[in-house]
Amino acid sequence: PLTSLSLTLASLKPPPGSPEPPGPPEPPGLALLSPGAPPQAPDLLYADGLRAYAAGAWAPAVALLREALRSQEALGRTRGLRGTLRAVLPRAECLTQCTARRLGPGGAARLRVGRGLRDAFRRREPYNYLQRAYYQLKKLDLAAAAAHTFFVANPTHLQMREDIAKYRRMSGVRPQSFRDLETPPHWAAYDEGLELLGRQEAGLALPRLEEALQESLAQMESCRASCEGPEEQQGEEVEEVEGTGSQGGLYEAIAGHWIRVLQCRQRCVGDTATRPGRSSPVPNFLPSQLRQLHKAHAQAGNLSQAMENVLSVLLFYPEDDDAKKALKQYQAQLGEPRRGLGPRKDIQRFILRSLGEKRQLYYAMEHLGTSFKDPDPWTPEAFIPEALREKLREDQEKRPWDHEPPQPKPLTHWKDVLLLEGVTLTQDARQLNGSERAVLDGLLTPAECGVLLQLAKDAAGAGARSGYRGRRSPHTPHERFEGLTVLKAAQLARSGTVGRQGAKLLLEVSERVRTLTEAYFSPERPLHLSFTHLVCRSAIEGEQEQRMDLSHPVHADNCVLDPDTGECWREPPAYTYRDYSGILYLNDDFQGGNLFFTEPNALTVTAQVRPRCGRLVAFSSGGENPHGVWAVTRGRRCALALWHTWAPEHREQEWAEAKELLQEPKDTEEEEEEEMLSRDSSSELSSHRLQRVQ
Ligand SMILES: O=C(O)CCC(=O)C(=O)O
Numbered sequence: 001p002l003t004s005l006s007l008t009l010a011s012l013k014p015p016p017g018s019p020e021p022p023g024p025p026e027p028p029g030l031a032l033l034s035p036g037a038p039p040q041a042p043d044l045l046y047a048d049g050l051r052a053y054a055a056g057a058w059a060p061a062v063a064l065l066r067e068a069l070r071s072q073e074a075l076g077r078t079r080g081l082r083g084t085l086r087a088v089l090p091r092a093e094c095l096t097q098c099t100a101r102r103l104g105p106g107g108a109a110r111l112r113v114g115r116g117l118r119d120a121f122r123r124r125e126p127y128n129y130l131q132r133a134y135y136q137l138k139k140l141d142l143a144a145a146a147a148h149t150f151f152v153a154n155p156t157h158l159q160m161r162e163d164i165a166k167y168r169r170m171s172g173v174r175p176q177s178f179r180d181l182e183t184p185p186h187w188a189a190y191d192e193g194l195e196l197l198g199r200q201e202a203g204l205a206l207p208r209l210e211e212a213l214q215e216s217l218a219q220m221e222s223c224r225a226s227c228e229g230p231e232e233q234q235g236e237e238v239e240e241v242e243g244t245g246s247q248g249g250l251y252e253a254i255a256g257h258w259i260r261v262l263q264c265r266q267r268c269v270g271d272t273a274t275r276p277g278r279s280s281p282v283p284n285f286l287p288s289q290l291r292q293l294h295k296a297h298a299q300a301g302n303l304s305q306a307m308e309n310v311l312s313v314l315l316f317y318p319e320d321d322d323a324k325k326a327l328k329q330y331q332a333q334l335g336e337p338r339r340g341l342g343p344r345k346d347i348q349r350f351i352l353r354s355l356g357e358k359r360q361l362y363y364a365m366e367h368l369g370t371s372f373k374d375p376d377p378w379t380p381e382a383f384i385p386e387a388l389r390e391k392l393r394e395d396q397e398k399r400p401w402d403h404e405p406p407q408p409k410p411l412t413h414w415k416d417v418l419l420l421e422g423v424t425l426t427q428d429a430r431q432l433n434g435s436e437r438a439v440l441d442g443l444l445t446p447a448e449c450g451v452l453l454q455l456a457k458d459a460a461g462a463g464a465r466s467g468y469r470g471r472r473s474p475h476t477p478h479e480r481f482e483g484l485t486v487l488k489a490a491q492l493a494r495s496g497t498v499g500r501q502g503a504k505l506l507l508e509v510s511e512r513v514r515t516l517t518e519a520y521f522s523p524e525r526p527l528h529l530s531f532t533h534l535v536c537r538s539a540i541e542g543e544q545e546q547r548m549d550l551s552h553p554v555h556a557d558n559c560v561l562d563p564d565t566g567e568c569w570r571e572p573p574a575y576t577y578r579d580y581s582g583i584l585y586l587n588d589d590f591q592g593g594n595l596f597f598t599e600p601n602a603l604t605v606t607a608q609v610r611p612r613c614g615r616l617v618a619f620s621s622g623g624e625n626p627h628g629v630w631a632v633t634r635g636r637r638c639a640l641a642l643w644h645t646w647a648p649e650h651r652e653q654e655w656a657e658a659k660e661l662l663q664e665p666k667d668t669e670e671e672e673e674e675e676m677l678s679r680d681s682s683s684e685l686s687s688h689r690l691q692r693v694q
């Protein structure tokens with residue numbers, strides 16, 4: 001539907017009579033352009049924005065595009081409004097009112113956005129236009145930011161790559177200009193603060209860390225405020241209160257409503273601590289911020305502020321040893337106790353309020369049977385009714401986000417473990433922007449890659465001769481896909497179709513990868529191979545122009561990824577028992593075909609790996625490592641894909657069968673041939689024996 005540009009523009013202007021505001025400074029992120037105003041439909045705003053853009057009306061284009069983004073974001077937050085109709089109170093009226101208040105007349109129905117447009121927003125298309133409009137307005141800093149924001153989701157966009165290179169050369173563009181405008185302010189400030197602190201720049205880090213904390217509290221506050229409306233009483237947390245329809249139902253309904261408001265408010269803590277695109281909150285988000293602040297203040301020599309922050313940490317964790325030690329030290333340094341020096345007021349307020357709410361929620365849990373998932377690990381035990389403690393402790397253990405996320409292992413750890421000679425750690429998890437990822441090089445010699453490539457080729461050739469024409473890839477019509485299992489390789493070797501040496505090497509190499517993966521990621525718990533697959537993907541000639549698809553769409557290896565929510569369901573049809581994945585590459589003489597990791601939104605690329613002979617990329621198989629493969633647009637890309645499991649019952653049976661097949665006695669002629677073949681590569685193979693380093 002076409003609305004006229006002037007109509008929508010008019011609605012962005014201040015109401016008649018109110019003074020024209022002085023040119024407002026551009027907010028750093030996607031802050032509200034007109035705070036409090038109900039958002040317009042994003043599709044209409046976007047259409048108008050594009051029209052303004054096409055007409056060269058840069059300022060209105062910027063205003064409309066930003067408003068479209070804001071509206072789309074607001075819409076995302078209120079998705080699922082219909083679920084609220086199940087709510088307890090006879091609230092039809094309230095529903096209309098609240099909806100009208102938040103979304104303007106017509107509510108969500110008016111704002112429904114088609115799938116195509118939703119995808120455009122997901123691909124961050126508006127930022128491409130924003131970038132150019134900002135450029136025309138000579139707002140280079142914002143232009144660079146918009147360009148970066150677009151590029152994060154579109155890393156293969158060549159035009160944007162060039163534009164960014166140009167921006168880099170312009171004066172007026174700083175390295176900090178290249179920021180992601182979709183990152184909420186508290187995350188941006190937090191990341192920057194941490195980075196500065198890591199570089200021992202406490203003075204610069206402090207304002208950012210303080211801002212991060214303030215913004216986090218403000219974010220929580222605005223989330224809490226939205227709990228009053230009916231929108232939030234939805235989703236799995238909804239707890240129907242019994243007996244609504246009966247006499248006395250009103251009392252229960254009101255209690256139920258209040259409980260839901262409290263549940264919603266408590267959830268705001270977790271929401272604020274969750275990075276966009278992630279499925280679980282950063283554990284202990286507020287206490288960790290306070291710890292960083294206390295560290296930074298101490299580094300900068302602000303003793304009393306360091307003390308205020310450490311006292312605030314102690315409000316969360318009164319028995320925290322590090323905090324107690326630091327406190328003692330500051331007290332000694334400061335001399336006699338200073339009056340008025342206590343924990344931060346904002347944190348005191350937060351904790352008092354939070355505890356008050358928890359008390360009520362636990363009461364309801366005990367006496368009304370409602371549920372409450374405490375978002376915090378710091379709740380004092382005294383607050384939890386005794387009858388509930390045992391059960392909660394169990395639940396707690398099942399909740400992954402209450403434990404610290406796996407820390408990247410320091411290099412020293414790696415040096416201590418069994419190493420293969422010649423293998424190097426090229427990139428660790430930190431360098432790959434993840435928690436459990438690594439790139440190792442030197443696992444295969446060029447000769448070994450050659451043997452395995454030949455094996456793949458011979459096996460495919462045999463297939464072709466028997467009428468099997470290398471099938472099209474299950475992932476894309478533009479590639480051929482050949483897969484060879486270890487058992488098939490052993491059988492083909494037995495029948496003389498492929499060389500025995502290749503089949504044997506396949507087994508040996510898979511064991512090599514298993515040893516390294518176990519040593520690196522799971523030194524305390526044995527890993528077993530659950531599946532080994534030699535896979536080649538070949539570009540089909542003449543079908544590569546304008547190709548938009550991937551060689552392997554973004555997925556996680558042991559769960560079903562839902563990019564809309566960032567959740568990953570560890571249930572069939574996923575191979576749920578896979579714990580670690582490894583891809584060992586055999587060649588690099590092809591075009592495209594890089595492996596890439598993304599955020600759980602399946603859009604934002606966080607790291608890339610270029611295949612080459614002997615390079616292993618290994619990573620945990622869960623939702624923390626969504627990955628895909630760019631289109632292979634020329635040539636043939638071969639790799640050994642291996643999945644490891646902690647579950648012995650899922651150990652690859654075929655591996656043992658293949659091993660047996662290859663060991664069975666053969667006639668002497670074969671044996672001789674075998675010996676000759678293996679002689680020339682035996683020196684290389686033996687150099688790969690396991691050695692203990694250090
Ligand atoms: O070949 C690659 O680089 C990745 C393949 C992959 O992700 C898979 O097979 O699950």
Ligand SMILES: [Fe+2]
Pocket residue numbers: 555556557581627
């Ligand atoms: Fe995969």
